[in-house]
Each structure stands twice: as structure tokens, then as C-alpha cells.
Amino acid sequence: MRDKLEKLIAAYAELERKLSDPSVVADQKEYMRLAKEHAHQADLVAAAREYLEALDDIEAAKEMQHETSDPDEKEMLQADIAENESKLPQLEEDIKFMLIPGDPNDEKNTIVEIRSAAGGDEAAIFAGDLYKMYQRFCESKGWKTTVLDASPSEAGGFKSIEFKVEGDKVYSVMKYESGVHRVQRVPKTESQGRIQTSTATVAVLPEAEDIDIHINQSDLRIDTYCASGPGGQCVNTTYSAVRITHLPTNTVVQSQEQRSQIQNREVCMQMLRARLYEMELERQQAELGAERQSQIGHGNRSEKIRTYNQPQDRVTDHRIGFNSTYNGVLLGDQLGTVIDALAAADRAEKLAEAVD
Known part of the structure; x- marks a missing residue:
């Protein structure tokens, strides 16, 4: 392991040398690529240096133990050895995990789609509740959210809503939310107090840049129309x-949330690039069963990644059997705790695969 880590540190030093090379600085595209790689490798190199330093300190302390006859000094050196040896297992685990190739999309912003599924009006209301939950969560992370397109329901909530999330490593966190979300509660429209089960689907798409996916303008049909509000009431007399x-x-993508046709067109192109990029990822990963349908299912009540049970004040993520509270997750600030548990489980699974 020492040889591998020493080579990694040497490669990092070479990367730093290139970043200070005037010819590289002049090539902005190459400079940005190397700077991104430099930032990505920083934590791994820091852990590698700490690991090697601990090994060197252990070796040096053992040599000094052989050279001294002072009992107190031997005891002090043994304490140093024990302290450094205690660091090694966790550092090894961290390094192994960081050596696993990461998801190239983790650094990207995301486009999130929420659609009501089984449950009629209550499903649309639940879709609206999920959107509010994500809004609060994103605000707590300092992320910016922008509605790209929305289809409100007359009963409240949304038949569908798409929004963009911008911030630091957004996709690495939000990707765990893809799937069917199920709620069990008494709807506001229920007069006899009966509990109803409804669902909404969530898809989290990494935002695709121009360099990720190329779109021929000749492959596009662009239509313009008057924006309208709930119930068909005209809110915009221009196209x-x-x-x-x-x-x-x-x-097909559409947007009417922006004030001008130019802005709505740009929003549509963002959504289209994200969807086409996702299609390409699905094509590449089809052999691993990573198709879009495995993300969001069909929206049936029996398909679910998470259940929000209001009467029992419980939220259960079925992928890892993690429980939290209904009010804490859907109405409060505990969504991050659920996502952290999912990320930890994902990390453990990748480490196990790496060991295998």
C-alpha cells in the first residue's frame, strides 16, 4: 500500500506543477480540467500523507526504543506507537473508499421532477408537500432552487413540478431521493376520517452541460403559446x-414559469439536456439494471422507497430500514438524517465490493 500511496502523492505533486505552468494557465479548458482533478484528489492525498506519516513515526519510535535503555523514554515511545497505530485502521478505510471511482455526476447541479401518481387529489397534495420538504432542505444547505415548470392541481399541490437545485455537490446528496414516495394519512378531503394511501414519484437528474450532450437544432420542434394559470385563466397575453x-x-419539455420567451426557451433546453443525458447514462448502464424505471417505478402503491405514515408519526426508508418521524422529515429538518444514513449504507456497500 505504501508504494501505491507514494506514487499517488508524486502524481499529485506533478499535477500541482502543471497548474503553475504558464502554457497550461493559458489553456483555460485544460486548466479547469486539471484544477477540478486537483480539488478532487486533495482529501485522498491528505489522508495518504497522514497514513504514511503515521507509519514513519511508528518505525522511528521503534528504532528509538531499541537504542534507549531509559524505561520512561521506552514507555513514552510505546505510547506514541500505540497512538499512531490506532489511527491506521480508519485511515485505511477512508483511503480505500476514496480510491473507489466516484460518480462523475456527484459535483453537478440537479433537475428534480415530482409527479403525483396513485391517489388522485391527495397524491397531488402530497407532491406539493414533497416539494415544500425539498425547498426547506435546500435552504438549510444554502442551495438555490428555481421552478422550471409546474402543473398545479385545483385541489392543491401539483400534478407535476420540475425545479432546478444549484449548490455544492447537489447531485451527490439529492440522488438518493429518486423513487416512489408513499404517504399514509387522512386526506383533508376525507370527511369520515379514513386513512388513504397515495404516492408520488421523484426523479433526480444530473444537470447536463453543453459539453455533456450535443443537441442538433434541426432535431428540435419549438412551439410557443400563451402561459396560463390554474383553471385555464389567462395570465399572459403574449406567446x-x-x-x-x-x-x-x-x-417533450415545456416551461411557462419565466417572464420571457427567451428565458423559457433556455429553461427548456436545460431540462432537455438533462433528460437526454440521463437517457445516455441509462443506455450505458442498462447491463447493470440502472434504467430509469428502476428509479421511479410505475407509481403503484406497492412500489416504494419511503413511506410517510402520519397517524404513527413515522417515516421509513425501505432501502435500509431506517426510521424517523413524519413531522421531522416531511415538515421539519430530519430529511438530512435520512439521506446521511443512505449515504453511509452506500459507502459501506462500496467498501464491501472493493474488498471482494
């Missing part, structure tokens, strides 16, 4: 709303 159809894949 500012935009619908874009990607003809080769028959993918």
Missing part, C-alpha cells in the same frame, strides 16, 4: 411559454 420536442427521441 412567452415554450414547448420543445426532441424529434429523434420524442422527448
Whole structure:
């Protein structure tokens, strides 16, 4: 392991040398690529240096033990050895995990789609509650959210809503939210107090940049229309709303939330790039069963990644059997605790695979 870590540290030093090379600085694209790699490797190199330093300190202390006859000094050196040896197991685990190739999308912003599924009006209300939950969570992380498109329900909530989340390593956190979310509670519209089960689907897409996916303008059909509010009431007498159809894949995106046609068109292109990028990822990962349907299912009540049970004040994430409280997750600030548990389980699984 020492040889591998020493080579890694040497490669990092070479990377730092390149970043100070005037010819690299002049090439902004290459400079940004190397700077991103430098930042990505920083924690791993720091852990590697700490690990090697601990090994060197242990070796030096053992040599000094052989050279001294002072009992007090021997005892002090043994304490140093024990302290450094206690660091090694955790450092080894951290290094092994950081050596596992990461998800290249983890650094990206995301586009989140929430759609009501089984349950009629109550499902739409639940979709609205999920959106509010994510809004609060993103605010707590210092992330920016922007609604890209929304289809409100007359009963409240949304038939569907799509929004963009921008911030530090957004996708690395939000990706765990993809799937079918199920709620069990007494709907506001229920007069006899009966508990109803409803579902909403959540899809988290990494935002695709121009360099990720190339779109031919000739493959697009662009339609404009008047934006409208709930119930069809006209809220815009100009053709500012935009619908874009990607003809080769028959993918349709639309936006009417922005004030101008130009802004809505740019939003549509962001959503289209994200969807086409996701399609390409699915194609590449099809052999591993990572198709989109495995993310969000069909929206049936029997399909779920998480259940929000209001009468029992309990939220259960079925992927890891983790429990929290209904009010704490859906109405409060405990969503981060659930996601942290999912990330820890994912980390443990990757470490196990690496050992295998």
C-alpha cells in the first residue's frame, strides 16, 4: 500500500506543477480540467500523507526504543506507537473508499421532477408537500432552487413540478431521493376520517452541460403559446411559454414559469439536456439494471422507497430500514438524517465490493 500511496502523492505533486505552468494557465479548458482533478484528489492525498506519516513515526519510535535503555523514554515511545497505530485502521478505510471511482455526476447541479401518481387529489397534495420538504432542505444547505415548470392541481399541490437545485455537490446528496414516495394519512378531503394511501414519484437528474450532450437544432420542434394559470385563466397575453420536442427521441419539455420567451426557451433546453443525458447514462448502464424505471417505478402503491405514515408519526426508508418521524422529515429538518444514513449504507456497500 505504501508504494501505491507514494506514487499517488508524486502524481499529485506533478499535477500541482502543471497548474503553475504558464502554457497550461493559458489553456483555460485544460486548466479547469486539471484544477477540478486537483480539488478532487486533495482529501485522498491528505489522508495518504497522514497514513504514511503515521507509519514513519511508528518505525522511528521503534528504532528509538531499541537504542534507549531509559524505561520512561521506552514507555513514552510505546505510547506514541500505540497512538499512531490506532489511527491506521480508519485511515485505511477512508483511503480505500476514496480510491473507489466516484460518480462523475456527484459535483453537478440537479433537475428534480415530482409527479403525483396513485391517489388522485391527495397524491397531488402530497407532491406539493414533497416539494415544500425539498425547498426547506435546500435552504438549510444554502442551495438555490428555481421552478422550471409546474402543473398545479385545483385541489392543491401539483400534478407535476420540475425545479432546478444549484449548490455544492447537489447531485451527490439529492440522488438518493429518486423513487416512489408513499404517504399514509387522512386526506383533508376525507370527511369520515379514513386513512388513504397515495404516492408520488421523484426523479433526480444530473444537470447536463453543453459539453455533456450535443443537441442538433434541426432535431428540435419549438412551439410557443400563451402561459396560463390554474383553471385555464389567462395570465399572459403574449406567446412567452415554450414547448420543445426532441424529434429523434420524442422527448417533450415545456416551461411557462419565466417572464420571457427567451428565458423559457433556455429553461427548456436545460431540462432537455438533462433528460437526454440521463437517457445516455441509462443506455450505458442498462447491463447493470440502472434504467430509469428502476428509479421511479410505475407509481403503484406497492412500489416504494419511503413511506410517510402520519397517524404513527413515522417515516421509513425501505432501502435500509431506517426510521424517523413524519413531522421531522416531511415538515421539519430530519430529511438530512435520512439521506446521511443512505449515504453511509452506500459507502459501506462500496467498501464491501472493493474488498471482494
